[in-house]
Amino acid sequence: MRTYLECMPCFIRQALEAMRENISDEAKTLEALKKVLLSAAKFDTRKSPPEMGRIIHRIVRRESGCDDPYANIKKHSIAEALKVADRVRDAVKKSKDPFREAIKYSIAGNILDYAIISKRDEYRLWDSLRAVESATLLHDSAVEKLRERLNKAESVLFIADNAGETVFDRILIENLPGTYKIFYAVKGAPVINDATASDAEASGIGGEIMVVANGSDAPGTILKLCSREFKKLFRECDVIIAKGQANFETLNEAGRETFFLLQIKCPVIGKNYGYRVGDWIVTTAQSGKKEKKNSGIK
Template sequence: MINFPCFICLQKQSLDTMKRLKIEDSIQEKTLRKIMELLLNIDWSLSSDELENEVNIVFRGEIGNADPFKQIKDINNKESMKLIEAIKEKIKQTDADKKIAKATLAAIAGNIIDFGPDKNFNVGKTLQKFLKKKRLPRDFNYLREELLTANTILYFLDNAGEIVFDKLLLETINSLRNKPFSRISLVVKGGPFVNDVTLTEALSIGMNEIPNVEFRKIGNGEPDTGPNRKSAIVEKWIKEHDIVLSKGQANYAGLHSYKNIYFLLIAKCAYSASVLNVPEGSLIIKRSI
């Protein structure tokens, strides 16, 4: 299926980012022309995450900034940290059998932090809305059971800011298990890509302090930044872990063909909602089988 809406969205995202960064008009025009030229000639059967990689390589090169969202990522982490204590208190006051549900809802709510499909997000309001939910998708029951019994976990992270709530989810799970995971493998981007989390942002909020954690990197489309989501290397990672979690739309686009992955995300655009067969804005907990 050709992702026609993604071609428009990627151009708009690039323009919005340049305006936010106050890039001069002549560079904006040159960059957009380069991106349009790329999209005219690229393989249109690529998945949306692969298209994003290629567009963002051109974008970063044309504006002369290897990590244009660096400051924004730092701000997102700090803003999420301001919210986390109140969420911890809510989880603390929740019955033991519902703590993982609350932490999972918070982690998915954090997925609203995205400068791709929806730059006008409100994390606080999304948290309030999601934490009130009484019923979760059916696949949550399988997820909860596996989180408590699995020995190893592979966790594909998504955005800066969002990772503060991912850390809380892992901490909550560990507090309820009979013993810690023997290995928690956190997957980050191996190079800058919009507001996606890299090792730098993960370390800045102390994700390395989680017991038995290690980090793995997937590529941003540039050489030596890590493997593609569809590579044999990533397939091997998936097979060697007892449970796999994937956050966000781009990870879903790149990983949905694999079996036994739990996808946690918000359907933030009309195209993703149509692929997932849900209303736009829906909370998703989906197990691939």
């Protein structure tokens, strides 16, 4: 997906919010924000929003002198998610179809997205978890297709999104049908509140599940920026599950079947793929709608 002009004010806001978390000096924040504005003025909008995010969050990290500006937010999200993990695990176990129920909780966790809003807000997670009962999954048939693929698989690549959401991914992994080797892919370096290896570990992921860093500090999965090891997994694993918007934006035209599990949280993505903000989606690249060409958002 290309970057839309409507992404620009959003990136400026996002950068400022990240700076506010880590730079207390106003003059220094202004200088850093000016660098972001200059960088945005030079951005090639044919590239995807995660590519722009990568550039902008590199500026934030450099200017704040902080390698992981969202470290506290990530810790907080994981702690909040762990508090409710046992209850979610129970609810999944007691449901008629634990696999399907665990998918919904994993999508519920996708609300922990600080690209959209930087404020800490437990209510957003609770509301999202409560919505599991009533939420309709768009392209629901993809759940059965995924079940079928998993039952035949020997290897599964699970591409993570945000820290905290990882706790619910762990519960989903416990409820996946079939027997295979699982690789859980995280970011190679911190960007926004995306999960890194230490966030995955803090969320209880490890042991039989192999945590793999993708070698990149971009949001989403920009294959050309990922490590050779990750690209090999992406080519060779039998089933790929990818969480969240940025993975959808960067992989939905990557040319192989990928099961995307996400909430639509951004009107630009919604508009361009015919979804609405708030939609819960399970889809494959093939069933996912194509980006509309030349569709300015008004």
